[in-house]
Amino acid sequence: MNKLTIKDLDVQGKRVLMRVDFNVPVKDGVVGDDTRITAALPSINYVLENGGSLVLMSHCGRPKGEKNMEFTLKPAADRLAELVSAKVTLAPDVIGPEVKALVEALPAGEILVLENVRFYKEEEGKGCTAEEQDAFAKELASFGDVYVSDAFGTAHRAHASMAVVTKYIDQCAAGFLLSKEIEYLGKALEAPVKPFVAIIGGAKISGKIDVVTNFLDKCDAILIGGGMAYTFYKAQGKAIGGSLVEDDKVELAGQILQQAEAKGVKLMLPVDNMVADAFSADANTKVVGDSIEDGWMALDIGPKTIELYCNEVASAKTVVWNGPMGCFEMKPFAAGTFSVCEAVAKSDSISIIGGGDSVAAVNLSGVADQMSHVSTGGGASLEFMEGKQLPGIVALTDK
Numbered sequence: 001m002n003k004l005t006i007k008d009l010d011v012q013g014k015r016v017l018m019r020v021d022f023n024v025p026v027k028d029g030v031v032g033d034d035t036r037i038t039a040a041l042p043s044i045n046y047v048l049e050n051g052g053s054l055v056l057m058s059h060c061g062r063p064k065g066e067k068n069m070e071f072t073l074k075p076a077a078d079r080l081a082e083l084v085s086a087k088v089t090l091a092p093d094v095i096g097p098e099v100k101a102l103v104e105a106l107p108a109g110e111i112l113v114l115e116n117v118r119f120y121k122e123e124e125g126k127g128c129t130a131e132e133q134d135a136f137a138k139e140l141a142s143f144g145d146v147y148v149s150d151a152f153g154t155a156h157r158a159h160a161s162m163a164v165v166t167k168y169i170d171q172c173a174a175g176f177l178l179s180k181e182i183e184y185l186g187k188a189l190e191a192p193v194k195p196f197v198a199i200i201g202g203a204k205i206s207g208k209i210d211v212v213t214n215f216l217d218k219c220d221a222i223l224i225g226g227g228m229a230y231t232f233y234k235a236q237g238k239a240i241g242g243s244l245v246e247d248d249k250v251e252l253a254g255q256i257l258q259q260a261e262a263k264g265v266k267l268m269l270p271v272d273n274m275v276a277d278a279f280s281a282d283a284n285t286k287v288v289g290d291s292i293e294d295g296w297m298a299l300d301i302g303p304k305t306i307e308l309y310c311n312e313v314a315s316a317k318t319v320v321w322n323g324p325m326g327c328f329e330m331k332p333f334a335a336g337t338f339s340v341c342e343a344v345a346k347s348d349s350i351s352i353i354g355g356g357d358s359v360a361a362v363n364l365s366g367v368a369d370q371m372s373h374v375s376t377g378g379g380a381s382l383e384f385m386e387g388k389q390l391p392g393i394v395a396l397t398d399k
């Protein structure tokens, strides 16, 4: 990577302003899944162990520029306090004189967590002028001698704490998590060890179909599963019954099929499906081929497809996976996702998993530790894989 990294910084006696992504699920004031917090610990501990103090910034949820305490960072700060040996203080606000005083009094080896940066509309820059956003970013910048971003999950957002604050601090570096994400995802895209197999599924077709397009120039095989498959079926003129479809993407799906053929990329669609007569775990189910009659919807890939996809994965040397193969949250439709998951874990490949639900599925299957890299980014990893430049990375200081 051609950007400064945390190891290039001298943090001794410095105040480090660090952007993290503590946008974690919270229920009844308690963090549900602390993956994103634990993933930032190497950078946090590095600063503390090397004589620096830390001012942490993050968003949580989408409070839309309002100070709505439903979105407080308190649960995340409380969880962080359990995970580090340092003292953790939660500031009462993001900016302002009270926060400034806390920052100035912060001793080395301690952490101050600012409140949710999205309590200010200036963070997202919506409903304010560019000057107002700059002033907000400048005030945040005054809280640090150096800046570190470890918020890979938010790197696709050109927000104040990600991509504007960096204008006002000389040294802006990537933390360990951000560096690791870029290293794995970057390698997979730039110089993948072949055969390179992409597995794309899930429900958000419009959000993922561009990734399929980008992968046509990189992959040896693309395995399509989940709700995504039926938009491709429709493009082939197949019957899809009540299966998920995005009609405005049918034409693009047809073009992708043609391009795959022209480029000699193996674009695989399910040859059979587990269908149900309702979107429910109690629905009647049956296995059908690649034509789905009215009154039925496909909620998982079928057993023959599982075998084909697992075989493809078994010979892969690089696997990128985003989006489950079926509605794995319901037991009758979980076999596709979990079988493919096990095949990826068993394979002798560099495996990179991205996307909230795919990561949840990998965690549920108990094989997360057998994957080379489980990304903390949903939208960010997708945009990276689409080949887009992420503003939160571009903004860091060049080496």
Ligand SMILES: Nc1ncnc2c1ncn2[C@@H]1O[C@H](COP(=O)(O)OP(=O)(O)OP(=O)(O)O)[C@@H](O)[C@H]1O
Pocket: 201, 202, 203, 204, 205, 225, 226, 227, 228, 244, 298, 299, 300, 322, 323, 324, 325, 326, 327, 328, 329, 354, 355, 356, 357, 358, 359, 378, 379, 382
């Ligand atoms: N055949 C299907 N029909 C309807 N929904 C499906 C089907 N297959 C999978 N899904 C649903 O897709 C959802 C996940 O899709 P999604 O596109 O959000 O993936 P993801 O891994 O969370 O990626 P990201 O976080 O990048 O959006 C799951 O809740 C799953 O139940």
Ligand SMILES: O=C(O)[C@H](O)COP(=O)(O)O
Pocket: 021, 023, 061, 062, 153, 154, 157, 377, 378, 379, 380
């Ligand atoms: O969870 C995420 O994808 C990131 O934290 C970004 O959140 P956002 O989609 O609300 O910008």
